[in-house]
Amino acid sequence: MRTSNTDRSEAHNAEVKKKILDASRALLLADGLDGFSMRKLAARIGYTATGIYHHFPDKQDVLRALMDADFKAFRAGLGRIGKVDDPVERIRRMGMAYVEFASEHPDHYRLLFMTPQLKHSDTDIARGDPAEDAYAFLRGAVAEGLAAGRFRPEFRDADELSQIIWAGVHGLVSLHIAKGGDDWVPWKPIRPAFRRMNEALIRGLTTNDV
């Protein structure tokens, strides 16, 4: 049983936690993932680095919490796509939205999808719930498409299919983030490239009886 004391302090803690996460987002944007340090983060909210440790067990957990929050926001940003009836069309549009998100927030994208050893939490997101979990959202559309016989017969597993579709977007996006600054490769603009890739992949995955 909690006393009213801890209630108030919990309200305070929630507020501080939010301030930390907001500052984390800003710091990530300003200094990138490599320049992200506990001391700099603390300075942004007028704390000492150790102060953060009363609200998060370690740096990984700060980033993980930020990741969870923004993963939810990312799913929310997929917005009205859910209302599109045709599951394949929904998949098509999710791809474009994904590219938009990654292009506009490359450091967040890198944190969310390109950083090994950064696991999701056990608690903060309702896994498997399409309303919060973007993977579940994609998987739902795929399962619908499967049920409607929209995919070629060799594709039977909704997870494998989801991962293939995800990989297509992720591949183009993450190559641009990791190697886009490298003039080794004459990089082509990502949006038109992805549009064509998306069409090609969907054409190759689906039955074409229109």
Add this chain to the structure above:
Amino acid sequence: MRTSNTDRSEAHNAEVKKKILDASRALLLADGLDGFSMRKLAARIGYTATGIYHHFPDKQDVLRALMDADFKAFRAGLGRIGKVDDPVERIRRMGMAYVEFASEHPDHYRLLFMTPQLKHSDTDIARGDPAEDAYAFLRGAVAEGLAAGRFRPEFRDADELSQIIWAGVHGLVSLHIAKGGDDWVPWKPIRPAFRRMNEALIRGLTTNDV
């Protein structure tokens, strides 16, 4: 003009440089990219950290040199694929070889293709030479396919097409490396998944007049 003195010392330096790169490879394998430190690297060859700086300007450059060397090795590993006549078949096989390489050397893969701000050197690899540059090798096959009218009419640019194909493999592989340890997603085995993805993408890219 160099004197014979520097000739000898250059031979020595080359030897040390090789020792450093070999130790780097081993350290990367043992401790991963995050555990890679100049002090640990130096200890492996019986040096102090500062000793390394006589052979490489900084840590990034050690990793870059390692990347260049192994990028060449990766291309070499593509081996006999070059002898396959059909360009589309060549592309298909490159994909599989790529997945093999990444699955067997995830830390190297991460260094090569998932690390931002790590540019290739200006000198160590003959860019654009299919014999040393894996991207050029892929692009060559793509250009052949284009010339033979094997791709759908909306695909005209060899670079864009190459990047789309590359993105497909890279997406699956890098998702597994970055997120494969995360039980959030019920990951499917990468090889069969890629096999199906490869087929689907190629089917969607090429004309199907067999």
Add this chain to the structure above:
DNA sequence: TGACATGCCTAACACCGTTAGGTATGATTC
């Protein structure tokens, strides 16, 4: 043999994530 270049060293700087231990504030209880 003397001069010199240089490969490697020790010492140090400024940063990093993290822990131990203290202090002061503010709520709870009598």
Add this chain to the structure above:
DNA sequence: GAATCATACCTAACGGTGTTAGGCATGTCA
């Protein structure tokens, strides 16, 4: 209202990081 107590935050420190400044000792060359 006073005493107690939990706790949010602090300072100091540890062991690590990449990197630089400066010294020393070796080996080449005149």
